[in-house]
Every structure is written in C-alpha cells, then in structure tokens.
Amino acid sequence: MEEQLEKVLSEIVTQHDTVGALLANRQGLCLGAKGNINPNVSGIGMAISEQVAKLEPNNTVPATICLYSGNKRCVIQKDGEITGIIYKQTATTSTSATN
Amino acid sequence: MSDDIKKYFNGLLHKVSGLYVIQITDRDGVPLLRVSHNQEKNVDFALMPSFIPTFTTACDQASKLGLGRNKTIISMYSNYQVVQMNKLPLILTFVGAEDCNTGHILALEHQVDGYLEDIKLAVTEP
Numbered sequence: 001m002e003e004q005l006e007k008v009l010s011e012i013v014t015q016h017d018t019v020g021a022l023l024a025n026r027q028g029l030c031l032g033a034k035g036n037i038n039p040n041v042s043g044i045g046m047a048i049s050e051q052v053a054k055l056e057p058n059n060t061v062p063a064t065i066c067l068y069s070g071n072k073r074c075v076i077q078k079d080g081e082i083t084g085i086i087y088k089q090t091a092t093t094s095t096s097a098t099n
Numbered sequence: 100m101s102d103d104i105k106k107y108f109n110g111l112l113h114k115v116s117g118l119y120v121i122q123i124t125d126r127d128g129v130p131l132l133r134v135s136h137n138q139e140k141n142v143d144f145a146l147m148p149s150f151i152p153t154f155t156t157a158c159d160q161a162s163k164l165g166l167g168r169n170k171t172i173i174s175m176y177s178n179y180q181v182v183q184m185n186k187l188p189l190i191l192t193f194v195g196a197e198d199c200n201t202g203h204i205l206a207l208e209h210q211v212d213g214y215l216e217d218i219k220l221a222v223t224e225p
Contacts, residue, residue, distance in 0.1 A: 028202025040209075043202020050116070050200070 002032060009034035012086060019072075020087040028083075037087050045085040049078035101132075104214050108134045111207060117199030119179075120145055122192045123215070125222055126155045131189070132218065142179070142194045151190055154183045171208070173201060184208060186215055188222045 005023065012021040013035040020037025024030055028043035052063050065076040073088040108121050112134050120142045122133040128151030135142065144150060154172060161169035174181040177197065182204045184191040191211070193204045 024202060026198070028200035029205075030202065040202075040206050043200050043204070043206045047115070047200050047203045 005032045006034070012084075017088045017090050018086060019089045022085045024083040024085065026081040031082075035087070037085070041085060042083075045074075045076050046078070046083045049076050049083050052076075053078065104217065105132060105134060107214055108132065108211075111211070112136065115195070115200060115203050115207070117196035118193060118204065119196070120192070120194040122146070122194075123218060124151050124190050124192065125188055126151070126190055128152055128190075131222070145181070145192055145194050151192070154190060154192075158183075158185050171205065186212075186219075189215055189219060191215070 009021050009023065009032050012018060018035070020033070020035035022030060022033040022037050022039065022042055022045070024042035024046050026046075028046040030039040030042040033039045033042075048065060049063070052065050056063070062077055062079045065074075067074040067076075071090045073090075075084075075086040075088065077084050108123075112118055112121055119140055120133065120135040122135075122145055123131045125131065128146075128148060130146060133146070157172060158169045161172070168185075170185055172183050172185075174183075175197065180195050180197055180199055180201065182193040182195075182201065184193075193207075195204065
C-alpha cells in the first residue's frame with residue numbers, strides 16, 4: 001500500500017549528504033521514515049512548519065525551513081497535507097583539522 | 100513542588116496549538132493535576148467518573164492482543180481528540196481539537212516522564 005511512499009523516501013535518502021527522511025500527515029503522525037531519523041520528530045516538525053507558515057499567511061508557496069546545528073541540517077517543508085523532514089549531515093572537512 | 104509541575108504542564112499546554120486540557124489522574128480516575136485553557140471549550144467530560152476507568156479497562160484488554168503492553172490510546176471524535184497514556188500508576192490524558200497535532204502530543208510522552216516521577220511517588224507512598 002505504501003510502496004510509492006517507501007520508494008520516494010529511499011530516493012531522498014540516497015541523495016548527497018542526506019542521512020534520514022520522514023513524511024508526516026496533517027495530524028503530525030509519521031507516514032514513513034527512512035535512514036537515521038526518529039519517527040517521533042514528525043509531530044514537532046509539523047508544529048514548526050505550522051508556526052513558520054503564520055509568518056506569511058498570504059504566501060501560497062510553501063515555506064522551506066532549514067535548521068542548522070553543527071555539521072547537521074534539518075530541512076522541513078509543508079506541502080498541503082504532507083510535511084517532509086530531511087536530515088542532512090555534511091562530512092567534517094579535514095582542512096580545518098590540519099590548519 | 101506542585102506549583103512547578105503545574106507551571107510546567109501549563110507551558111506544555113500552550114506549546115501545542117489546539118490542545119484544551121492535560122490531566123493526570125490515578126488509574127481509578129481520581130484527579131491529581133489538571134491544566135486547561137480557561138476560555139476554551141468545556142471539556143469536563145474528561146473528568147466524568149466513567150471516563151478514566153473505561154480507558155484503564157480498554158488498555159488492559161488491548162494488552163492481551165499479543166503485541167506487548169498497551170501504552171497509548173488515541174480516540175478521534177467529530178469535535179475532539181483524546182490521547183491517553185498509560186503511565187501506571189498514573190494515567191495521562193490530553194484533550195484537544197479534532198485537528199490538533201497528534202504527533203506533537205505523542206512526542207511529549209518522554210519529556211514529561213521526569214515530572215511524573217514526583218507525582219508517582221505521591222501516589223505510591225503508603
């Protein structure tokens with residue numbers, strides 16, 4: 001039943017620097033998760049996207065939220081009833097260690 | 100101590116949009132703590148004498164399905180949603196709007212554990 005969803009999530013996780021991906025429904029419940037991501041963050045991710053949407057209520061284009069933390073990034077986008085959350089992690093550069 | 104706990108749960112109530120009530124009871128439905136929006140809908144049904152014991156019974160029956168101990172029951176109604184968590188000897192009940200963020204409520208489960216320990220002590224002490 002959720003084969004298509006699984007396929008999309010697998011494609012997202014294979015992208016460069018991506019470590020985990022998750023999709024949530026309008027109730028903030030996890031529809032599917034792939035990779036290194038906790039399914040429990042679906043509700044909080046959706047809550048963040050809802051709060052951000054209030055900043056520009058007249059904007060029809062869904063906002064993309066990017067949270068930076070060290071070498072990790074969390075990208076959240078709400079589109080209609082579905083909210084996508086992607087975790088990205090950039091490899092630490094060895095140049096800074098050698099300098 | 101009780102004021103701190105109440106303040107904490109009041110904070111939680113305001114963090115989740117559409118959440119009307121958080122209440123902590125024992126397994127018989129005896130209220131221990133309740134925080135609610137004063138101006139919001141009347142959700143006194145959550146303190147009806149049959150409400151919590153019905154959850155306790157449903158929880159006990161659900162635990163017999165062979166899937167392990169039942170932890171949470173989510174009930175969706177036309178105007179409300181009720182999320183009840185089995186934290187024996189305590190029962191945690193969240194009542195919210197039908198379009199409230201259920202996932203956010205479920206994510207609170209682990210956050211409140213520390214605060215529930217203090218209340219558990221009060222319930223279990225002889």
